[in-house]
Amino acid sequence: MHIDLILDAIYSLPPESRGRLTQDIKEVSYPKGYILLRAQKIENSIYFIKKGIVRAYESSTENEVTFWFGQEGDPVISMKSYIKSQKGYEDIELLENTELYQISTQKLQALFNEDLHIANWGRKLAEQELIKTEERLIAMQFKTATQRYKDLLEQQPGLFNRVSLGHIASYLGITQVSLSRIRAEIR
Amino acid sequence: MHIDLILDAIYSLPPESRGRLTQDIKEVSYPKGYILLRAQKIENSIYFIKKGIVRAYESSTENEVTFWFGQEGDPVISMKSYIKSQKGYEDIELLENTELYQISTQKLQALFNEDLHIANWGRKLAEQELIKTEERLIAMQFKTATQRYKDLLEQQPGLFNRVSLGHIASYLGITQVSLSRIRAEIR
DNA sequence: GCTCGTTTTTATCATTTGTAAAAAAATCGT
DNA sequence: ACGATTTTTTTACAAATGATAAAAACGAGC
Structure with missing residues (x-):
């Protein structure tokens, strides 16, 4: 997935601003199993997934406990690091060989203070993540595990070919045995 | 709580920008029981709580199911309305006679496109709400109801004098009976 | 195609949580 | 202070979920 497509999906930038932003973005790739981000560390980069x-x-x-999956186009960010410059909760592991776009949070902060359009892009980035997180929270509070499983099947059918059910179970907030029971009931 | 204090806690604005923002803010108040925000409606305002x-x-x-409490200084926003101009999930009810600062989302959007500082203020607003929501989600997935109750007791002891345990139970994602059991065990 | 290691399912039992109804306690208005 | 209403706790029972272990299915590599 091309970086311009990813950036534009968040907020459409005028060419000049987009140039400033992409100038600071590097492509990196790491093998399956690599730990991209560590909970103990305050991270200095955020990423977007090109492939993986x-x-x-x-x-x-x-x-x-797995609490998030990221796929093509998704931002990979330790929010605690990015927003509060504090250690996050999470390790982030690559489940496939993965290509990423990388940008330094320091450079990004500088751009936020210089460029109105990029500041609004950064606002939209946070807002979109907020909506996603809120949806997850609400699903956890209002829906049964069975319903959350069905929703995931519908919304992200591809996920099931790429990650183990053990990871999905903990993402849904249940044990793998429970997930297996849910699957057996539905079948 | 004064509006300047609330705005500054999000992101410190230079006087000129702050003036532009506060110019569009009105004070309103409503009685206990008033429904400030309705799920069916796309809301055109966001609020900050002065008192209540x-x-x-x-x-x-x-x-x-209660999924959020707002107190003095907190923003009151239907995120779905504010961010995506879509209907939200939530009704918002005043649990006391409440004084609020109100601002139109349209005016706010206009300011985001005009003023770099206000755009960054808007970014910080979203980022702060994101951190809070993420913390809630993580607590729901990683912690037991008992632990979540203890955390709430520690972090918001004042809440228990202002809202019923029934509301708190659903906020914690459990039934009132369960909460009562937890309280009995701890005692 | 076979073997080894991993993932997924199944089975059993213990624990937790929910539901419903009733009792006890607290709160509110007069 | 009183009765009426609401809130909170308690009880008994049912349903859901977790823990553990074992069996079955699947996959990667030879």
């Missing part, structure tokens, strides 16, 4: 799939998980508890 | 307390709840399901 990643998961964010927290490992401080005995059994690690 | 409110709750957001979704009522489409049989038993209504």
